[in-house]
Amino acid sequence: MIQSIDRSAKTVLPSLFNLRCDDGTRLFYKDWGTGKPVIFIHGWALNADIWEYQMTELVNRNLRCIAYDRRGCGRSSQPGGGYDFDRLADDLAALIEQLDLHKVTLIAHSMGGGEIARYLSRHGDDRIDRVVFVAATTPFLLKTADNPDGIDKSFYDNMIAEVNKDRPHYLATVAPTFFGVDLPNSVSSEMMQWAVGLALQASPKASIDMIRALSETDFRADLRNVTVPTLIIHGDRDKYVPIEVSGYKTAQLIPNSQLKFYEGAAHGLFITHKDRFNLDLLTFIQG
Secondary structure, three states, rough: OOOOOOOOOOOOOOEHHHHHHOOOEEEEEEEEEEEEEEEEEEEEEEEEEHHHHHHHHHHHHEEEEEEOOOOOOOOOOOOOOOOOHHHHHHHHHHHHOOOOOEEEEEEOOOHHHHHHHHOOOOOOEEEEEEEEEEOOOOOOEEOOOOEEEEEHHHHHHHHHHHHHHHHHHHHHHHHHHOOOOOOOOOOHHHHHHHHHHHHHHHOHHHHHHHHHHHOOOOOHHHHHHHOOOOOEEEEEEOOOOOOOOHHHHHHOOOOOOOEEEOOOOOOOHHHOOOHHHHHHHHHHHHH
């Protein structure tokens, strides 16, 4: 149930809510602080908690920080379907409209970038001020005749097979690559365990459906129509979403976008490089 918040108070404590979408799915979200709204959209199988190091920092910079668990993930409902990007974009729209947000900055990691792209093409940018794509899966990951530089379908078929075989083991196996443990600015074993624990909260059905959606959905047409100020951040050592497949091509498709690539950064750069990342976010949001 949506609850009211007294925004006149000098100190606003973190608040936790649930939003009911038009198909009955409930979305869990956090809403911290006051000021210009910033919405964080997490990557595959994770949830809002993964943005801990951004929300605790930005809320102290007079920004209203909102993060939600995608349907099928974390504390949100786990329906048997609805994991295509049209539906996911509509969920984001429901959150924005229910909270009556304006001049929003959208910040998305990995598959969340697709939700930004599809939201803008389906719902427009009247409520959006600027957007940030972080190691995003846009514009199109799958190798096809007209996308020869993409990733072979067998890679994603193997992901699905491993999730079906032993999901906890698979997630534990990929965590080091997610954070780039062989690179500088890596993370502790406890940090990796924490991230794996978040991913295990997702529905296995949703996890599989989201692999298909993030790999097979083509956002090239969506991105060509993005007109709001756009920041693209990508690591040059990202093995899951290579910058050559994603970051560079996303920047080429969005007019006047800004691309920042982090040397020696893997897919989870918003944690491994959090100080630099948070500063880049603040500079862009306040610009």
